[in-house]
Amino acid sequence: MRENWDDxxxxxxxxxxxxxxxxxYEHVTGEEIWQCVSAKYAKKGExxxxxxxxxxxxxxxxxxxxxxxxxxxxxxxx
Numbered sequence: 001m002r003e004n005w006d007d008x009x010x011x012x013x014x015x016x017x018x019x020x021x022x023x024x025y026e027h028v029t030g031e032e033i034w035q036c037v038s039a040k041y042a043k044k045g046e047x048x049x050x051x052x053x054x055x056x057x058x059x060x061x062x063x064x065x066x067x068x069x070x071x072x073x074x075x076x077x078x
Contacts, residue, residue: 005049009034012056020061033059036067 014030021028037055041047047055 009049009052009056012053013037016056016059020064023061025061025064028064032068033064036064039067 010030013033016033017028017030020033033056037052037059040055046052
């Protein structure tokens, strides 16, 4: 069952990256989307699947850009 969730989450991240590419963010990958969404889970642990799906689907381009900016300030490659 968990493998099916992982595949579904991966597909959602790829879909969100494609959405961002359609609005002009040409170099966004599904992996970067996942890193952005999962960054907030580091402190509180992994949430339920419905929360993960909601976080991916509701991710805004501005939130993603803020994440990339903060990662750059922290010295994390993206």
